[in-house]
Each structure stands twice: as C-alpha cells, then as structure tokens.
Amino acid sequence: MGTIEGRKPRVVLVPFPYQGHITPMLQLGAILNSRGFSITVAHTEFHSPNPSEHPEFIFLPLPDNLSGCETSYINSLNGISAMNTNSLARFHDFMVEMLEMQEQHGQVACIVYDTLMHFVDEVATRLELPTVALRPNSAAYLRSQHVISQLQADNLIPLPESQLQDAIPTHHLLRFKDLPFPVNAEIPNILLDFFTSYANIRSSSAIIWNTVDMLDHESLTKLQQHYKVPIFPIGPFHKMAPIFNTSLITEDTNSISWLDKQAPNSVIYISIGSIAIMDKKELIEMAWGLANCNQPFLWVVRPSSVSGSEWIECLPEGFEEMTRERGCIVKWAPQKKVLAHPAVGGFWSHSGWNSTLESMCEGVPMICRPYFSDQVVNTRYLTHVWKVALQLENNPERRGIEKAIRTLMGDKEGKEMRQRALKMKQELELSIRRGGSSWNSLENLVEFIMSFTQ
Numbered sequence: 001m002g003t004i005e006g007r008k009p010r011v012v013l014v015p016f017p018y019q020g021h022i023t024p025m026l027q028l029g030a031i032l033n034s035r036g037f038s039i040t041v042a043h044t045e046f047h048s049p050n051p052s053e054h055p056e057f058i059f060l061p062l063p064d065n066l067s068g069c070e071t072s073y074i075n076s077l078n079g080i081s082a083m084n085t086n087s088l089a090r091f092h093d094f095m096v097e098m099l100e101m102q103e104q105h106g107q108v109a110c111i112v113y114d115t116l117m118h119f120v121d122e123v124a125t126r127l128e129l130p131t132v133a134l135r136p137n138s139a140a141y142l143r144s145q146h147v148i149s150q151l152q153a154d155n156l157i158p159l160p161e162s163q164l165q166d167a168i169p170t171h172h173l174l175r176f177k178d179l180p181f182p183v184n185a186e187i188p189n190i191l192l193d194f195f196t197s198y199a200n201i202r203s204s205s206a207i208i209w210n211t212v213d214m215l216d217h218e219s220l221t222k223l224q225q226h227y228k229v230p231i232f233p234i235g236p237f238h239k240m241a242p243i244f245n246t247s248l249i250t251e252d253t254n255s256i257s258w259l260d261k262q263a264p265n266s267v268i269y270i271s272i273g274s275i276a277i278m279d280k281k282e283l284i285e286m287a288w289g290l291a292n293c294n295q296p297f298l299w300v301v302r303p304s305s306v307s308g309s310e311w312i313e314c315l316p317e318g319f320e321e322m323t324r325e326r327g328c329i330v331k332w333a334p335q336k337k338v339l340a341h342p343a344v345g346g347f348w349s350h351s352g353w354n355s356t357l358e359s360m361c362e363g364v365p366m367i368c369r370p371y372f373s374d375q376v377v378n379t380r381y382l383t384h385v386w387k388v389a390l391q392l393e394n395n396p397e398r399r400g401i402e403k404a405i406r407t408l409m410g411d412k413e414g415k416e417m418r419q420r421a422l423k424m425k426q427e428l429e430l431s432i433r434r435g436g437s438s439w440n441s442l443e444n445l446v447e448f449i450m451s452f453t454q
C-alpha cells in the first residue's frame with residue numbers, strides 16, 4: 001500500500017454493541033484521532049453510538065435485524081451470531097467503497113475490532129486488509145478464560161466443590177472460584193463457544209489493550225507468549241483520550257450539583273454498570289443497608305436493572321422520606337465526573353473493567369459486588385492483589401451491607417484502602433505521562449499502524 005499524499009491514514013473501528021465495549025472503542029478512536037488518524041466507526045443499529053458527540057468521526061450503521069434483541073448481556077450471546085451474519089455484506093461493500101475512494105477519504109491503514117464481531121476478519125481477509133484486535137477488559141480476565149477452556153478440554157468440569165478454594169496453578173492469583181463462570185457445574189455450550197470466539201484473535205496482527213502494564217504485567221507477559229503478535233497495553237483509555245460523552249443513556253447532571261453540597265469524602269456512590277440485573281430482594285436489602293448506615297449516598301438505579309420492576313417502585317415504603325436529606329437516586333450518572341468529585345469517598349460497584357479503571361484513576365476505594373464474567377476476576381484483583389476494595393458476598397443482606405459501608409467509609413481498614421488507592425492513582429498517572437508504560441506503548445502502536453501504510 002502506498003501512502004496517499006496529504007490525507008491522514010484512516011482506521012476503521014468495529015465495536016461490540018454494549019456500553020462497556022463501545023466506550024473503550026470510541027475512546028481508542030479519540031486517542032488515534034489525536035495522533036493523526038482519521039476514524040470511521042462501523043456500528044450496529046442496535047445500541048448505536050451518538051454521532052453528534054463525535055463530529056470528527058465518520059459513522060457507518062450496519063443492519064443487524066436485532067429489533068427485540070434481549071438487552072441482558074448473557075441472553076445477548078444468542079444475538080452475536082445474528083449480528084455477525086447480518087452485518088457482513090454491508091460491511092464488505094462499505095470497505096470496498098472505502099478502498100476505491102482512498103484518494104478522498106485517506107488510505108485505510110487497518111481495522112480495529114472487538115473479537116466478538118468476527119465477520120470483520122472474514123471481510124478483511126478477502127480484501128487483504130490488516131486487522132488489530134481490541135481487548136476492552138483486563139489481561140487477567142482473558143487468561144482466566146483460557147483456564148476454563150483448558151479445564152473443559154481436560155474434561156475436568158464440573159470440578160468438585162472442595163477444589164474451588166484452591167489457587168489455580170496456571171493463574172495463581174486466582175482461585176477456581178474466581179473464574180468468570182462457576183466451574184463446579186456444567187458450563188452451557190453457548191458460553192464455551194463465547195469464550196473460544198472471544199479469545200480467538202484470528203488473523204489480527206496485534207492486540208490493543210485497555211489495561212496498564214503495572215496492573216496486569218504477569219498476565220500480559222503470559223498472553224504475549226501465547227498470541228505471539230505485538231501487544232499494546234495503552235490504558236486507561238479514558239485518561240489517554242480527550243474527555244467526551246460515550247453514554248448510551250442520558251446522564252442526569254443533577255448528581256453533580258447534589259454532590260457539590262456534600263462534605264469531602266463523605267458520599268458512597270453506587271452503580272452496577274450497564275448490564276447487570278438484580279432481584280427485588282437485593283434492591284430492598286441495599287435500601288435498608290443504606291438507610292441504616294447513615295452515610296450520604298448517590299445511587300444509580302438503571303431502569304429495568306431490577307428484574308420485574310420498571311425503576312424504583314419496589315423500594316421499601318418510607319425509604320425516600322427517611323433518606324431525603326442525605327440520598328440522591330438517579331437513572332444514570334456522569335460516572336467519570338462523579339468519581340472525580342471530592343465529595344465521593346467510596347464506590348460500591350459490580351467491578352466492571354471500565355468502572356474499575358475509572359475508580360482507581362481517581363483513588364476511590366471500592367465495595368465489590370460482582371455479578372458475572374470478568375467482574376468476578378476484577379474483584380479478586382481489587383480485593384487481594386491491589387487491596388483497594390472489600391467484597392460483599394452474593395445476595396448481600398442489610399447488616400453485611402451496613403457493615404461494609406461503615407468499614408470502607410469510616411474505620412482503619414477503609415482508611416488504609418484509601419491510602420493504597422491514592423498511591424495507585426499516582427502510579428497510574430505516571431504510566432500515562434511521557435516515558436510511562438502506556439505512553440511508550442502508544443508511541444509504538446502509532447508507529448506500528450503507520451507501517452501498514454508504507
């Protein structure tokens with residue numbers, strides 16, 4: 001491929017259409033754009049990003065025929081194959097047009113894609129275009145998927161209950177019970193197929209990672225040996241990219257004006273991300289825990305995140321009255337701004353990878369209540385490796401919740417976690433500065449992508 005004079009090289013991005021995956025892909029687009037690349041985002045109509053937030057990008061909607069698709073992540077696995085089948089032809093035709101119009105639009109350097117969108121590989125192979133895989137979650141998580149695949153291949157699933165507490169010999173920071181899905185029961189084929197497909201980088205020439213070497217060094221080293229292509233850990237993306245809004249849901253900005261009225265480090269912020277779902281009993285226990293602990297709280301209750309409920313209609317009677325002076329409930333918050341606000345002293349989270357990075361970058365210690373998948377792995381790292389969080393058991397009850405909040409926000413253990421979280425924040429800041437690991441890795445990535453245009 002020859003460089004086209006006067007035109008910036010173009011990178012085409014293909015995200016998997018869920019908030020936790022779209023956000024890092026758009027952030028990567030902003031990072032690459034600031035380093036001289038033009039950006040095209042090819043996206044499904046389902047969970048389409050908002051083009052007006054990114055006027056400098058070109059957006060290409062792909063037909064997905066997913067109307068009525070389940071918004072729950074687990075059930076959405078059924079939609080992955082349909083998404084891949086339905087998007088292929090349009091994406092192929094679009095890429096052919098792009099290649100014909102490179103004089104006007106800039107040379108296509110490569111396609112960066114979420115490996116769940118594997119139709120990209122088929123199109124790129126046909127058109128002889130290079131691809132790069134994007135991993136939006138930690139390297140430790142991908143390694144844990146490899147562990148499950150190996151256990152399955154060795155016919156060791158279901159594992160006896162007694163072995164769940166044991167450290168995993170090939171991933172010693174985790175116990176078998178910290179794997180992304182329980183291995184003491186048969187794993188459904190659809191999940192096994194998902195692991196295999198997700199871990200498969202196909203013909204990708206490299207892997208870009210929204211992680212940081214200091215957080216994930218051991219796993220990155222192991223995975224480098226496994227995949228053999230260059231690996232670029234350039235996270236946390238949200239600190240490497242200019243600030244912009246990637247939310248699929250409208251952010252309630254009242255949360256910030258409410259925080260402005262609270263004392264420093266006094267508020268516990270609660271959110272379980274964009275896809276986890278809880279039952280009514282858990283919501284009620286959470287409410288009582290919050291009511292009893294007397295701590296100011298900002299609580300995101302996403303519509304439909306409580307099964308069988310539209311929003312907060314099943315809160316205990318009198319709860320809002322009881323906590324009016326010190327509580328604020330919203331449907332969706334500007335989370336990064338919330339975590340950076342001086343009033344926020346703790347984050348009760350499902351431990352999604354974006355939330356984990358966002359919290360650590362602001363030095364906010366956490367209470368982890370993981371639901372599934374990488375949230376379980378992240379929780380083990382947060383509580384036992386980085387030691388900036390404590391864990392609530394599954395199906396937490398009001399007393400346990402009250403105790404966890406008091407510990408995190410008040411007592412010695414919580415103070416020590418805050419100290420470690422602040423130290424972590426400083427170290428993360430160093431990694432994105434000139435000469436830091438993510439900075440250096442980004443320099444190498446830019447050079448690597450440019451090499452496709454020679």
Ligand code: UDX
Nearest residue numbers: 020137271273274275300332333335352353354355375
């Ligand atoms: C999913 C998985 O659950 C997660 O574990 C995986 O790593 C990525 O895909 P999600 O559950 O949405 O993502 O969690 P997370 O990765 O934390 O992403 C949530 C994003 O939504 C964060 O960037 C967060 O800032 C944002 N958010 C959340 C808001 O902007 N406002 C809110 O009120 C809640």
